Amino acid sequence: DGGITQSPKYLFRKEGQNVTLSCEQNLNHDAMYWYRQDPGQGLRLIYYSQIVNDFQKGDIAEGYSVSREKKESFPLTVTSAQKNPTAFYLCASSAQALAGGTDTQYFGPGTRLTVL
């Protein structure tokens, strides 16, 4: 079964701790994305990567970091510098090639992070 997996589904952390959210896809997609969803605000792009070993900041990258060492994996670290990290985090991927042309994005089930 092809798809995107995110783990864990729920995550609780104490204030001041870094936490890493997992995202794995077996769709052989080039591009991967991280979004943050807050009530009434839609989705906001944190980081995206169009190819292995390369990534770009999205609209709200401050306090977050990512890596893309493998095509199928795009973990997101929420650092202690992120002022309000409690949110629902969604990972997505698409077959978009670096040369341009946007394809449909497919989403994982999400991770709900709560900072206590």
Added chain:
Amino acid sequence: GNSVTQMEGPVTLSEEAFLTINCTYTATGYPSLFWYVQYPGEGLQLLLKATKADDKGSNKGFEATYRKETTSFHLEKGSVQVSDSAVYFCALSDKGGANSKLTFGKGITLSVRP
């Protein structure tokens, strides 16, 4: 920059009622347009899309037509079911260059009562 505006919600309908959810956009060039649906506690699923003017996307009884003259992509369904209760997001992609990405509207919650 690109932007997507959705009508204010939430929307509550009775089963079998007609549904319209408005979406308008601002973009340079000729974007692709999407509707995504999010069921409670889940990620987003693509509902339908259209890639050029006058295209009609359709899926599961939902339809939306890409109207370039009014920069709109309104979602419609002739007869909603309780199982259609979800959050609906309109989105666009600019299709151009190496940094193409999606811009989402704020989403609207639909509740369908039996």
